[in-house]
Amino acid sequence: MKRARLGRLLGSSVLGLAGRLPLAWGASGWDELNMPRGVTSASKSIYALHMMALWVCVGIAVVVFGVMIWSLIFHRKSRGAVPDVTLTHSTKVEVVWTTVPVLILVGMAIPAARLLVKINNNTDPQVNIRVTGFQWGWRYQYLGTTVSVISKISASSNAASQLHSGIRPTSVPHYLLSVDHQVVVPVGEKVRLLITSIDVIHSWWVPDLGVKRDAIPGYINEASFTIAADRPGTYRGQCTELCGRGHAYMPIVVRAVTPAAYQAWLKKHSSPRARRPRTPRQRP
Amino acid sequence: MAELHQTAAHAEHDHKPHGWRRWVFATNHKDIGTMYLIAAATMFLIGGLAAMAIRAQLFKSGMKLFDPTMFNSLTTMHGLIMIFGAIMPAWVGLANWMIPLQIGAPDMALPRLNNLSFWILPFAFTLMLASFFVPGGAVAGGWTMYPPLMQQFGAAFPMLIFAIHLMGISSILGAINVIVTIMNLRAPGMTLLRMPLFVWTWLITAYLLIAVMPVLAGAVTMQLTDHFFGTSFFNAAGGGDPVLFLHVFWFFGHPEVYILILPAFGIISEIIPTFSRKPLFGYEAMVYATASIAFLSFIVWGHHMFTVGMPVAAQLFFMLSTMLIAVPTGVKVFNWVATMWRGSLSFEPPMLFAVAFLFLFSIGGFSGLMLALVPSDYQYHGTYFVVAHFHYVLVPGAVFAIFGGVYYWLPKWSGRMYDMRLAKWHFWLSVIFVNVLFFPQHFLGLAGMPRRIPDYAPQFTDWNMVSSIGGFIFGASQVLFPYIVIKCIRSGKPIEANSPWDGAHGLEWELPCPAPYHSWQTPPTEAMLAHGAEH
Amino acid sequence: MAPNTERDGVNARGVTLQQRRRVRLTTWVVSLIALAFYVGFIVLTVMRSHR
Numbered sequence: 001m002k003r004a005r006l007g008r009l010l011g012s013s014v015l016g017l018a019g020r021l022p023l024a025w026g027a028s029g030w031d032e033l034n035m036p037r038g039v040t041s042a043s044k045s046i047y048a049l050h051m052m053a054l055w056v057c058v059g060i061a062v063v064v065f066g067v068m069i070w071s072l073i074f075h076r077k078s079r080g081a082v083p084d085v086t087l088t089h090s091t092k093v094e095v096v097w098t099t100v101p102v103l104i105l106v107g108m109a110i111p112a113a114r115l116l117v118k119i120n121n122n123t124d125p126q127v128n129i130r131v132t133g134f135q136w137g138w139r140y141q142y143l144g145t146t147v148s149v150i151s152k153i154s155a156s157s158n159a160a161s162q163l164h165s166g167i168r169p170t171s172v173p174h175y176l177l178s179v180d181h182q183v184v185v186p187v188g189e190k191v192r193l194l195i196t197s198i199d200v201i202h203s204w205w206v207p208d209l210g211v212k213r214d215a216i217p218g219y220i221n222e223a224s225f226t227i228a229a230d231r232p233g234t235y236r237g238q239c240t241e242l243c244g245r246g247h248a249y250m251p252i253v254v255r256a257v258t259p260a261a262y263q264a265w266l267k268k269h270s271s272p273r274a275r276r277p278r279t280p281r282q283r284p
Numbered sequence: 285m286a287e288l289h290q291t292a293a294h295a296e297h298d299h300k301p302h303g304w305r306r307w308v309f310a311t312n313h314k315d316i317g318t319m320y321l322i323a324a325a326t327m328f329l330i331g332g333l334a335a336m337a338i339r340a341q342l343f344k345s346g347m348k349l350f351d352p353t354m355f356n357s358l359t360t361m362h363g364l365i366m367i368f369g370a371i372m373p374a375w376v377g378l379a380n381w382m383i384p385l386q387i388g389a390p391d392m393a394l395p396r397l398n399n400l401s402f403w404i405l406p407f408a409f410t411l412m413l414a415s416f417f418v419p420g421g422a423v424a425g426g427w428t429m430y431p432p433l434m435q436q437f438g439a440a441f442p443m444l445i446f447a448i449h450l451m452g453i454s455s456i457l458g459a460i461n462v463i464v465t466i467m468n469l470r471a472p473g474m475t476l477l478r479m480p481l482f483v484w485t486w487l488i489t490a491y492l493l494i495a496v497m498p499v500l501a502g503a504v505t506m507q508l509t510d511h512f513f514g515t516s517f518f519n520a521a522g523g524g525d526p527v528l529f530l531h532v533f534w535f536f537g538h539p540e541v542y543i544l545i546l547p548a549f550g551i552i553s554e555i556i557p558t559f560s561r562k563p564l565f566g567y568e569a570m571v572y573a574t575a576s577i578a579f580l581s582f583i584v585w586g587h588h589m590f591t592v593g594m595p596v597a598a599q600l601f602f603m604l605s606t607m608l609i610a611v612p613t614g615v616k617v618f619n620w621v622a623t624m625w626r627g628s629l630s631f632e633p634p635m636l637f638a639v640a641f642l643f644l645f646s647i648g649g650f651s652g653l654m655l656a657l658v659p660s661d662y663q664y665h666g667t668y669f670v671v672a673h674f675h676y677v678l679v680p681g682a683v684f685a686i687f688g689g690v691y692y693w694l695p696k697w698s699g700r701m702y703d704m705r706l707a708k709w710h711f712w713l714s715v716i717f718v719n720v721l722f723f724p725q726h727f728l729g730l731a732g733m734p735r736r737i738p739d740y741a742p743q744f745t746d747w748n749m750v751s752s753i754g755g756f757i758f759g760a761s762q763v764l765f766p767y768i769v770i771k772c773i774r775s776g777k778p779i780e781a782n783s784p785w786d787g788a789h790g791l792e793w794e795l796p797c798p799a800p801y802h803s804w805q806t807p808p809t810e811a812m813l814a815h816g817a818e819h
Numbered sequence: 820m821a822p823n824t825e826r827d828g829v830n831a832r833g834v835t836l837q838q839r840r841r842v843r844l845t846t847w848v849v850s851l852i853a854l855a856f857y858v859g860f861i862v863l864t865v866m867r868s869h870r
Contacts, residue, residue: 035663035730042659050660057650064621068642071624075560083562084626094569097618098611105607112657113600119659120596160346161739169346170742177741200433201526203591203666207732212662214592216527217432218520221593240591240666240734242426244433245352248737390833393842456853464845468838494849498857506864517864528867532860805833 036207039231039256042119043210049115053108060104119210122222125192127185133195133202133215133239136246140183143194146270153249154178161249176248177236182255186262188229195221200244206237206254214241227256300801308403311395312801313380314697316402320377321690323405325766327369328683330413332759334362339721339755345742355738356424357416363427364444367544368451369409371678374686375547376401376458379486382693383462385792385799386480388471388808393464401457408450415440415447426736428537429504431518431529435511442512445504452497459493462486471791471807477568478813480790484571485550488578492539492546495582500536503529527592534585542581545677546574548645548685549616552638554790555688556620559635560627561787566619573612573619580609590661599658606656613649617642632785633707637688640680640715648676651726669729675722680715687714687765694769695784699798700776706768713761720754789815 037047075081128143137152153161157176160167169175185191195204197215204223205212213223227235237252257265300306310316337358341349350358380398384391392398416422420438423429434441466487470479479487506517507529516522518529549570557564564570586594586602594602620642629635651673655661664670687710695701724747729735733744740748783793794812795803828836 033727033731036732043663046659046663049657050654050663053654053657053660057653061646061650064617064646065643068621068624068639071621071627072629072639075624075627075629077561077628077630081626081628083560083628085562087622087626088563088565088567090622093622094566094615098615101611101614105610108653108657109604109607112603112659115659116599116603117596119662120599163348163351165348167346169739175345175741176739200436201430205666205734207663210662212591212665216520216592218524218526219593237732238734238737242356242430242433242736244424244436245356247356248352248734248739393834393838394846395832460846460849460853463849464842467845468841469834494853495856498853499860502857502860502864506861525867528864532864535860802832807833 038208038210039227039233039235040209040211040225041228042225043208045115045119046210049112052111056104056108122192122224124190125224126189127191129183129185129191129193131193131195131204131215133197133199133204133243133250135199135244136239136250138183138202138204138250138252142266145266147266149181149183151179151181151183151253153251154180157251158249174236177238177251177253179251179253182234182253184255184257184262184265185227186259187227187232187256189259189262190224190226192222192224195223201241202239202243202250203241204237204252205240206235206252208235209237209254212240232256232258310399310402311391313384313392313395313398314799314801316392316398317377317380317382318697319402320373320380320405323402323409324370324374324377324686327365327373327409329762329766331362331365331370332762334358334365336756336759338362339752339759341738342740342748343752344749345740345745347739350738352738353424354421356426356736357422359736360424360426361412361416361422364412364448366678367427367540368448369412371544371682371686372451372455373405375486375489375544376455378482378547378551378686378689378693379458379462381697382792383465383483383486384469385696385795385803386483386790387466387469387474388791388804388813389465389469390802390805392461393469394461397457398461401454401461404450404454404457408447408454411443411450412447415443418443428533429507430533431507431510431526432520434507435519442508445508448504449501452501455493456497459490459497462490463494466490471804471813473810473813474791477571480550481553481564481567481570481574482547482550485546485553485574488574489543489546492543492578492581496536496539496543499532500540503532503536527589530589530592531585534588535582537588538585539578539581541674541677542578544682546578548641548682549574551685551689551692552620552641555634555638555692556623557789558692558785558787559632559638560624560629562623562627563789564619565622565625566615569615570619573615576612577609580605580612584609587656587661590658591665603656603658607653610649610653610656617646617649628787632691633702633704633711634688634692636708636711636715637684637691640711641684641688644676644680644684644715644718648673648681651676664729666734667729668725668733668735671735672722672725672729675725679722680718684714687711690769692785693792694772695776695779696792696795696797696799698773698776699796700772700778701784702768702772702776706764706771710761710764710768713764714758717754717758717761721751721758722754724748724750724754 035047035050037044130141130143132139137150140149140151156172157178159165160169160172160175193204193213195213195215196219197217199217202215203212204215209225209227211223211225213221233256235254235256239247239250306315307319310319341347341355380392418439420440423437423440423444425434425437466483506515509515510517510519516524518524518526520526553564553570584602584606586598587606590599651669655664655670655673691702691707728744728747731744733740779797782796791808791812794808794815
């Protein structure tokens, strides 16, 4: 009985895998292989740096592995290769293979350092949001307003993730990547996050925004992003610091809207007389 | 002279104690080395079972074999078991066996301390594994043990900390023994710059252990007092600082990863010249490169925590110091390649593992270089890209070097040759499926899958399945290893010559096979030293 | 440190008197280094932790 189920599971998975693999090489499948370009200037620059580093590594690999493979093929004992036992030292070669890597590293470090300084510039934000991680969800407070959003995993994902739920993850829209209340931000405006935590260390990450910053009790970390004005949309991420049982179940969903729509949303959800900030209505 | 020595050695053979006393009261470096290796292999299998469970849980999206807390316990214990239970004891075992043979010493300098440092380990491992069965289960906060999460676990928490204390004491005692042995018991004429590279890398590793194991012990002790005695070292509510733990932990943690890999560099530097039939290229450069890597390992810890919000200047410093490590590491790889260049290569199992090490460790090095770039690290940090990176340097890096070392020296230990064909099977299965297992994890990390999660979004299923299938086959093929070793010891073909490898140099190959129970009680002659010194 | 060249006071294990003396000295030095790191890091942490 059990074995049959395991067999069926294996069979279906292997078939499913075979069916889906070609997709990985199609246009849509690229996302399964590489870092997303994202929708902020930071994320696009990070993508460019990542690709540059990747190609530099590929280049070095081709040269080094090329020499190794040459040796493995042509300097084999079975081919009658005679060892050149005098070849034990060469100052010239050693100087070259010390200095050339240094130059390559300097070439990589300069753009990386420039970008690092650039994306850590958190001055002059137009929107300030305090992000508080907790076990297990996120609270977003829009500074200077009364709006506050408590964002937890969506009911449908939560139900499907339970032990013995019997719900297939693929039948749930954005399984483990959807929340009950999304955080709304304007496109084209600089948003600064002030990130902290009330219990253990969490980490706020949305790949498309190029932002990952730890939420640490007793600390307020800063991060900022500006979503390109032509890229309104929904961007999803997850907690990336192990924070206990619910670590996999505290997603982040950012909905980027036009500044006008953002103002309208703020107005709708703020209550000037209320002492306690209200949470907006459930949004699937 | 050599004959005289051999007859003397054979006479000594009879002094071997018998029965359980031989092992419990062991002071012979070979017996202790054997016990270390057996302990390491046992823990490797247990840690491997945890890894199989993890890969089973991650086979597809929505898989629910384990409760999330149990899954977190499995990842935590997998990491701790593999680092402290498998790789480190395997290195100490190899050090025990090989350092006295390679420097011409009769034994380790402190044989009774050696006994103590081994016999602490079974208690430490028992304590650590027993924590699975206490209420609340094993610690589930990751092997990095970050507070405040670490403070949330029950009875397993002090058990793990005491286990770490014990393993730390064992490592420190072992390291003291290695340093003292190498500094004082070298044979006449064996100057520091004539020592084999395995001895050199272990000497440097031992200094790293001396420097950082106390730091780990201090850090976990402070967590213990935070939990039970009301201190607030890392408790923000009491005025403490959780990030401080990260700094202290990684000040230990980064040298620790070099503790796991430097002896591997040493073994590879022994194997490649032997099977290239050519002396190691740039011996002195190798020594200095190892020392530079060890020095740099103390000033790069911040690269494990680029997202905690360090000042930009600090991030810049840690990025540059980390990139600098690529230079001496590159020198080592280039030297190995130059050793093979215009050699006369043959591909016995030790060499196969060494060549695989060169390729796959380099891939781990490349992803390490990418991770050093802080802006990119903001995207990589805490994802499967990091998991792929460190498994590439630890599995086809450290573990393959251990396999290579065992296949290289097993004939010397046992006096018998193992089944070459089976060992090649072990190699090919390992090298193919280690890549099937870990290469897709690069894709998963880049596509956005965080590490240490028991369940994931459906778009990550394809590569997780590939990875799991690779993992199961890789795991299953490791069963070949103990089988090959046991079969060799029981019924391998006896070796007549001092060395089964025609290209091998070094004092250990001046001794008969198997190495006599008491070796080098008369120091090796200058002629032996000259023959052994290939550099 | 140069390896020993004299063979005075060789014990049953083949270790000379000079080596045994130096083993004792080195063991003390290395142990003290380890102890210094242990105490040093706790002191540093205490200083840093309670600002």
